Amino acid sequence: MGEAGGDYGWLVGQRRRLERERAELRASLRRIGEAAGGDAPLTRLAQRLHARLSAASLALTRMDHGRYGRCERCKRAVEREVLAARPTARYCRACSQRGREGDDDG
Numbered sequence: 001m002g003e004a005g006g007d008y009g010w011l012v013g014q015r016r017r018l019e020r021e022r023a024e025l026r027a028s029l030r031r032i033g034e035a036a037g038g039d040a041p042l043t044r045l046a047q048r049l050h051a052r053l054s055a056a057s058l059a060l061t062r063m064d065h066g067r068y069g070r071c072e073r074c075k076r077a078v079e080r081e082v083l084a085a086r087p088t089a090r091y092c093r094a095c096s097q098r099g100r101e102g103d104d105d106g
């Protein structure tokens with residue numbers, strides 16, 4: 001306790017958001033899966049949901065390894081506002097504007 005307490009609280013909040021998103025995405029996929037029945041090819045919606053699910057899982061993995069919030073391109077800290085708007089963000093603002101990495105939002 002004590003040191004970097006604010007940071008820790010912020011991270012816990014981000015983790016909760018990611019875990020909730022992951023649970024919701026899994027529930028949606030289960031619902032879709034049941035409707036489509038078994039091995040039917042993934043619909044575009046299902047593909048999108050899968051992409052978001054794996055983004056959320058990857059963000060949680062990065063958190064477990066202490067790499068959450070670090071830009072994967074320039075290795076600088078990703079701005080808090082960017083992560084607040086999108087907890088799965090992998091790039092800082094400058095890099096995502098430069099790259100337009102085909103991330104999931106349009």
Ligand SMILES: [Zn+2]
Nearest residue numbers: 071074092095
């Ligand atoms: Zn960057």
